[in-house]
Amino acid sequence: MIRVYKLYEQEKNKSIQDQNKQITKFAEKDPKVVTTEGQIKSIETCESDPFARTLLYLEMPRYYTWNAASKKFQCRKNRKKDDAVAGFADVYSSDALGRIYTGSDILQFPAYCGWCTVRHFSGSLSTLEFARKRFKLGLNTRRCNYFCASKSRTLFMIIIATCHPSNPTALWEKYKDEIVDDILHRVRMTNLNFDLESNDEMRNEALVLIEDMCVLMCGSLLSTLGMPAPNRSTHAAFNLELQREKNYDRDERVKRVRKNVPLLNAEQKNVYNSLMKVVDHGTGGIYFLDAPGGTGKTFVISLILATIRSRSQIALAVASSGIAATLLERGRTAHSTLKLPMNLLTVDKPTCRTTKNSTTAKLM
Numbered sequence: 293m294i295r296v297y298k299l300y301e302q303e304k305n306k307s308i309q310d311q312n313k314q315i316t317k318f319a320e321k322d323p324k325v326v327t328t329e330g331q332i333k334s335i336e337t338c339e340s341d342p343f344a345r346t347l348l349y350l351e352m353p354r355y356y357t358w359n360a361a362s363k364k365f366q367c368r369k370n371r372k373k374d375d376a377v378a379g380f381a382d383v384y385s386s387d388a389l390g391r392i393y394t395g396s397d398i399l400q401f402p403a404y405c406g407w408c409t410v411r412h413f414s415g416s417l418s419t420l421e422f423a424r425k426r427f428k429l430g431l432n433t434r435r436c437n438y439f440c441a442s443k444s445r446t447l448f449m450i451i452i453a454t455c456h457p458s459n460p461t462a463l464w465e466k467y468k469d470e471i472v473d474d475i476l477h478r479v480r481m482t483n484l485n486f487d488l489e490s491n492d493e494m495r496n497e498a499l500v501l502i503e504d505m506c507v508l509m510c511g512s513l514l515s516t517l518g519m520p521a522p523n524r525s526t527h528a529a530f531n532l533e534l535q536r537e538k539n540y541d542r543d544e545r546v547k548r549v550r551k552n553v554p555l556l557n558a559e560q561k562n563v564y565n566s567l568m569k570v571v572d573h574g575t576g577g578i579y580f581l582d583a584p585g586g587t588g589k590t591f592v593i594s595l596i597l598a599t600i601r602s603r604s605q606i607a608l609a610v611a612s613s614g615i616a617a618t619l620l621e622r623g624r625t626a627h628s629t630l631k632l633p634m635n636l637l638t639v640d641k642p643t644c645r646t647t648k649n650s651t652t653a654k655l656m
């Protein structure tokens with residue numbers, strides 16, 4: 293359930309109001325809400341300045357400075373409206389990277405995603421940490437749940453796996469610190485050290501979690517999606533690749549083979565039998581299948597893949613282009629799977645970058 297709250301400074305009590313205008317009051321010393329002048333002023337900034345409404349709470353300091361003398365947020369001179377949060381201003385979602393974006397009529401409370409999310413999840417997230425540092429709120433972080441970071445990871449994985457952003461690495465760089473928030477919190481609690489900051493190790497753990505979800509959802513490793521690959525131990529990585537290549541519905545493939553083999557015409561059957569013989573005898577080799585368009589090459593290749601996979605064996609499907617790879621089940625480009633160099637045509641002896649001990653080499 294989405295709830296958005298607005299903070300009010302009242303004479304004696306602090307109170308918050310949700311989008312249904314329901315007001316909840318908190319005692320002066322309630323650890324859950326400690327309003328400060330800085331917070332009130334920043335809410336006012338968002339209410340009076342349309343540009344501020346387009347910003348995430350985390351992004352505010354990039355464009356505004358806190359003037360201690362006037363006790364107001366002042367716009368930085370070099371702010372650029374257009375490149376602030378291009379394309380995001382109209383997005384409204386409680387799930388979108390765990391925060392609420394402004395510009396929606398649903399939100400009576402304009403802007404200020406940080407507080408919205410802090411309150412409506414009655415927990416905490418990076419913005420709370422951020423706010424704690426920035427405004428010295430002294431919020432009670434022990435009550436925090438930090439589950440927004442895991443939602444952020446899930447959403448991030450969905451974006452990476454299905455929306456094909458032009459620069460996934462830049463997206464990761466932009467949001468990585470928020471995405472590791474729960475991991476950071478766990479490490480801080482374990483070490484009882486709240487001054488710890490997120491580091492490469494925590495970001496790597498987040499990448500591993502994102503990649504695990506990617507593999508489950510679409511069978512892709514992060515490296516094939518333009519993202520930095522997590523640094524797994526060779527064994528763990530091998531298991532993951534293995535799991536990816538064995539993660540098939542075997543029964544479905546058995547049924548498909550039973551159904552399609554009888555459909556093969558004489559020539560297709562010849563090709564199918566020849567190649568299955570090579571697979572069964574493990575003799576290996578390079579075979580080139582050529583026939584006019586639409587005569588059933590993909591049909592035969594798919595059937596061979598399904599036959600091998602129906603036996604719980606591994607068949608890597610690769611093609612020379614991304615489009616061609618989409619025609620094959622779990623198909624990937626040969627360049628990414630085999631780590632082929634891009635200069636195949638210009639170099640006399642091109643060598644692939646698959647190292648002997650790599651997971652790909654072991655898998656093959």
Ligand SMILES: Nc1ncnc2c1ncn2[C@@H]1O[C@H](COP(=O)(O)OP(=O)(O)OP(=O)(O)O)[C@@H](O)[C@H]1O
Nearest residue numbers: 555556557560583584585586587588589590591592
């Ligand atoms: N033996 C078969 N029984 C039933 N349908 C078949 C058979 N062979 C091929 N088809 C169907 O014919 C269509 C074309 O086949 P397919 O895409 O495999 O051809 P192709 O040679 O790979 O084509 P292209 O060279 O254009 O990629 C597909 O819809 C496929 O399902």
